[in-house]
Amino acid sequence: MITKTSIHALIKLMDDPDPMVVQHAREKLVEYGENIIPDLEVLEEDCFIDPNQLDNITRVLELLRFQRVKHALSTWLKSDEKNLMQAVYVICSYQFPDLTIQDFTAQFQSLRHQCWMEINSRQTSFEKVEALNKIFFDEFDFVRVNELPHSPFEIFVNSVMETKEGTDISLGLIYSLVAQSLDIPIYGVTTMNNRAPFVLAYMDKDNLLPILDWGIDNNGVLFYIGVGTKGLIVDPKQLREIYLSEGLPQSRAQFEPSPNTLIIKKYLKDIKRSYSNQAQFRYKLKDIEELLELFR
Structure with a gap:
């Protein structure tokens, strides 16, 4: 005993x-x-x-x-569900051991409520994103931090919820988690390529792709959202042209929603990179490596 x-x-x-x-x-x-x-x-x-x-x-x-x-x-x-909110909380609790799941989810309540007030079933997909952008970037003033190297506190979602300053992945996680909680089909798209941006994909739930006819096979994605550019909507053809000009891979995975396991692995990789760039956090690198081993 x-x-x-x-x-x-x-x-x-x-x-x-x-x-x-x-x-x-x-x-x-x-x-x-x-x-x-x-x-x-x-x-x-x-x-x-x-x-x-x-x-x-x-x-x-x-x-x-x-x-x-x-x-x-x-x-x-x-687990079968692999709930994204749960995994993001677990990762944040590594840096913030006193953070409870109740406190973590409570951080989203005000943002989610404001978005819910602006969204209705009569809006088109584009109008819904316009409403989300208005709340996210104008009323709540979320902003992408461009300076490198990034601080861990610009990556951990709970601290970004407080400062409103984050990276593509931390802002993208918050944006997509709020959208999904409102039944809006917005999901993260990422790869392990450090040069590829973390973007969001709005999936075609209403069979609009034949009408829009982007002229390219877009894997069921209606359009993409750049959280680093204040929610700018990018069509599939534009995204492929951007990746081509940057010499980025043109694989299928680069253009369709990523599994939550891949998103969390990428999230850990970004945290590891931020730790390695700051001497006071380097002692934590072994722990992050051990967590990444779980994905192999």
Whole structure:
């Protein structure tokens, strides 16, 4: 049985001069798993605790919190639904361990409500995107950050919801999550190519493609939305011409909605790149690599 007394005793053992004792104590605490995280957090906030013990608690907490994130992401990958909101939350909770799913989803409520007020069933697909753009870019002032390298806080969705400044993928995730929650068929399109932009695809739910006749096989996509260009609508032919001029691949995957697993993998890759560009975050790279291993 796990008790606060036994947890505290193991924390004290981590001060032992014998490295074997320290290792055993740490392994035992990690073995207890994420259930003891709340107890360790209480100990961490105890202002009377010995500084060495505080350091030990912090190290064990980091291990257990990462274990929690890795387990949650592994469970998500094995699930049938692969809910995008859930996965984005799990990734954000790595950097922000105190973030709850309730607080995370609450960040979307005001934005979603405003969009819902502007959307109605009589609008065309183009009019719906125009309404979403008005709320997203004009009323809420979301903006794409152009300066490189990107900060992790411009990529983690929960922090972008606060600052309103993000990258193509963080803004695209927010935009598509809100749209999908309103039953608007907007999905992310991405590849592992770092040069390819993260764009959104509006799928043809109403069989309008034969009428529009873009003159190109567009895999069921009505048009694309560039979140980096304030929601600019791009037709399939234009997008292919842009990719051709940039020397980007012309594979089918480049032009159709990506599986949520690929989107989350790309999201982790972008977080890894942002960590590697800032010295204070480089110690986290091993953790991100371990999370990326789950996708192989």
